[in-house]
Amino acid sequence: MTALPEVDAAQRQAPAAMAEALADRGACRIVGMPARWPALRSDLLRLRDEGALQAASVGRDRTRALRPDVRGDSTLWLHDPRCGDAARDFLAELDALRGELNQRLYLGLHEVEAHYAAYPPGSGYARHRDRFRDDDARVLSWVSYLNEGWNESDGGALRVLTDDGQVDVTPLGGTSVCFLSELEHEVLPAARERLSIAAWFRR
Ligand SMILES: O=C(O)CCC(=O)C(=O)O
Numbered sequence: 001m002t003a004l005p006e007v008d009a010a011q012r013q014a015p016a017a018m019a020e021a022l023a024d025r026g027a028c029r030i031v032g033m034p035a036r037w038p039a040l041r042s043d044l045l046r047l048r049d050e051g052a053l054q055a056a057s058v059g060r061d062r063t064r065a066l067r068p069d070v071r072g073d074s075t076l077w078l079h080d081p082r083c084g085d086a087a088r089d090f091l092a093e094l095d096a097l098r099g100e101l102n103q104r105l106y107l108g109l110h111e112v113e114a115h116y117a118a119y120p121p122g123s124g125y126a127r128h129r130d131r132f133r134d135d136d137a138r139v140l141s142w143v144s145y146l147n148e149g150w151n152e153s154d155g156g157a158l159r160v161l162t163d164d165g166q167v168d169v170t171p172l173g174g175t176s177v178c179f180l181s182e183l184e185h186e187v188l189p190a191a192r193e194r195l196s197i198a199a200w201f202r203r
C-alpha cells in the first residue's frame with residue numbers, strides 16, 4: 001500500500017505543496033487543518049442532536065434515492081443558517097484555499113461547497129466517484145475529519161484508488177485529505193460514529 005504525500009497546513013508554502021502533490025499524485029493528506037476542528041466537531045454534534053442532519057441520498061434529480069446500503073451518512077450543508085460561526089469561518093478558509101489552488105493549477109475552480117457528515121456505527125459509503133456522470137463540475141474533493149483519537153481498529157478508513165494503488169486514510173480529527181474528484185474511493189464501515197466535513201471545489 002502506498003502512502004499519500006503529506007502537507008503540514010502550518011507551513012508557509014502549504015497551498016503550493018498541496019498543488020504540487022495533487023499535480024504529481026492526484027491526492028494528498030493535510031495535517032493541522034482544520035486548526036479549529038474541536039469547534040467544528042461541537043457544532044456538528046449540536047446540529048445532530050437538534051435533528052438538523054438529513055439522511056444523504058445518492059444520484060441526482062430523477063435518479064435521486066435514499067440508499068442506506070450504499071451510503072449511511074446524514075449531512076447538512078455548511079452554508080445552512082443553522083450552522084455556527086466555526087462552519088462559516090471554515091467555509092471562508094476553504095474558499096481562500098480555492099483561490100490559492102487556482103493560481104497554481106489553473107483548474108478554473110469557481111466555487112466550493114461543503115457539508116457536515118455523520119456516519120453512524122456500522123455505516124459507510126460504497127465505492128464511487130464524486131463526479132456525476134452528467135455533470136463534471138466537481139474537480140477536487142476534500143474531506144476534513146472531526147474525530148477524537150481514532151485507532152486503525154475502529155475501521156472507517158477512506159480508501160482512495162490512486163494511479164499508484166490503493167491508499168487508506170485514517171479519519172483522525174484535525175487532518176484532511178484532498179484528491180481529484182474523478183478518483184474512485186469508498187468509506188469503510190466504522191465501529192464508532194464517524195464525523196467529517198466533505199467539500200468539493202467546482203468549476
Ligand atoms: O468521509 C470520507 O472520508 C469520504 C466521503 C465521501 O466520499 C463523500 O462524501 O463523497
Ligand SMILES: [Fe+2]
Pocket residue numbers: 128129130141185
Ligand atoms: Fe465521495
